[in-house]
Amino acid sequence: MENTDPGYHQFLEGWSQIMIIASIISVAVALVVLIIHFIKLSAIKSYKGKYDYLKLNRIKAYQLFYFSLAVAIFFYGNTIGDATVGKSMVFIFVRLFISMCVGTLIGYIIYLVLKFYYPTSLERKLTTLRYTPRLSKAGNEMKLLSEEEEDVHLDEGMQAEENVFSVDYDVWVDEETGEVQIEKYLGYLEALECGSCGFRTLKLEKEEVLKAATEETEGKLLKNYKCTYCQSVRTTQHTIAKILKSENDYKLPTDYVLKGQRKVKSIMVEIISTKGDKKEFFFQSTKQASDFLENFDFDETDSTELKF
Numbered sequence: 557m558e559n560t561d562p563g564y565h566q567f568l569e570g571w572s573q574i575m576i577i578a579s580i581i582s583v584a585v586a587l588v589v590l591i592i593h594f595i596k597l598s599a600i601k602s603y604k605g606k607y608d609y610l611k612l613n614r615i616k617a618y619q620l621f622y623f624s625l626a627v628a629i630f631f632y633g634n635t636i637g638d639a640t641v642g643k644s645m646v647f648i649f650v651r652l653f654i655s656m657c658v659g660t661l662i663g664y665i666i667y668l669v670l671k672f673y674y675p676t677s678l679e680r681k682l683t684t685l686r687y688t689p690r691l692s693k694a695g696n697e698m699k700l701l702s703e704e705e706e707d708v709h710l711d712e713g714m715q716a717e718e719n720v721f722s723v724d725y726d727v728w729v730d731e732e733t734g735e736v737q738i739e740k741y742l743g744y745l746e747a748l749e750c751g752s753c754g755f756r757t758l759k760l761e762k763e764e765v766l767k768a769a770t771e772e773t774e775g776k777l778l779k780n781y782k783c784t785y786c787q788s789v790r791t792t793q794h795t796i797a798k799i800l801k802s803e804n805d806y807k808l809p810t811d812y813v814l815k816g817q818r819k820v821k822s823i824m825v826e827i828i829s830t831k832g833d834k835k836e837f838f839f840q841s842t843k844q845a846s847d848f849l850e851n852f853d854f855d856e857t858d859s860t861e862l863k864f
């Protein structure tokens with residue numbers, strides 16, 4: 557049964573043209589997404605910046621890229637086999653349905669690949685970015701401190717964060733100039749390799765403090781992981797280090813270089829006692845402030861304002 561209606565054939569021609577244009581637009585969108593992603597990435601100078609950008613955007617950008625390609629395939633599919641479709645209008649729906657199935661199938665396969673296979677290779681790239689030696693302002697290769705060494709440079713809040721929450725601080729030091737760069741990494745974003753299925757899809761779901769640490773005893777922390785692929789769960793127990801009782805409640809690191817140090821005009825230290833007394837001190841450098849804090853005794857200081 558041949559469809560000889562000239563109106564139908566005209567419609568088919570128009571339909572084909574629209575589908576080709578839609579297909580070209582979809583490919584263009586896909587390319588623009590990918591190009592913008594790579595331009596933004598190359599505009600970021602620091603390794604840490606690249607790390608954060610890739611971590612947040614790489615998979616999303618790829619998903620959008622491949623999704624747009626799948627849509628392009630769907631549109632293009634609707635232009636194939638005009639000779640058959642010309643015979644009867646039923647075929648236009650058959651073709652629409654087949655194109656949709658093929659597009660969805662391709663989209664779904666890509667979704668699975670990006671969700672379960674790709675993270676392993678992305679993680680490898682991220683690890684390289686994280687551990688590539690940083691360059692100091694003086695141009696020297698900096699050294700990454702070990703967990704024990706780095707505690708000197710982290711304040712108490714940062715150390716507590718490292719102990720309890722899934723936060724990791726990397727401390728880079730220029731051994732010649734003493735410049736310190738501290739980078740913060742959020743551990744809960746990091747996926748681990750699952751012991752059951754082998755994919756890098758094991759993610760931290762919840763952290764529970766079973767017992768808080770005190771000055772005398774260590775605390776206990778439970779971390780609950782769940783695999784987004786095979787759904788298996790894993791629980792690990794961690795020890796929270798004792799709270800260190802320090803002589804000085806707060807100490808500025810002596811070799812800490814403030815960003816834009818030369819632009820610092822003065823540093824104000826405000827000390828509030830348990831009774832609510834307030835004392836303010838002004839310094840011209842972090843070194844002065846640090847020396848002062850080391851010898852500070854609340855009761856011995858009479859003047860409320862001390863200028864160097």
Ligand SMILES: [Zn+2]
Binds near residue numbers: 750755757785786788
């Ligand atoms: Zn698994």
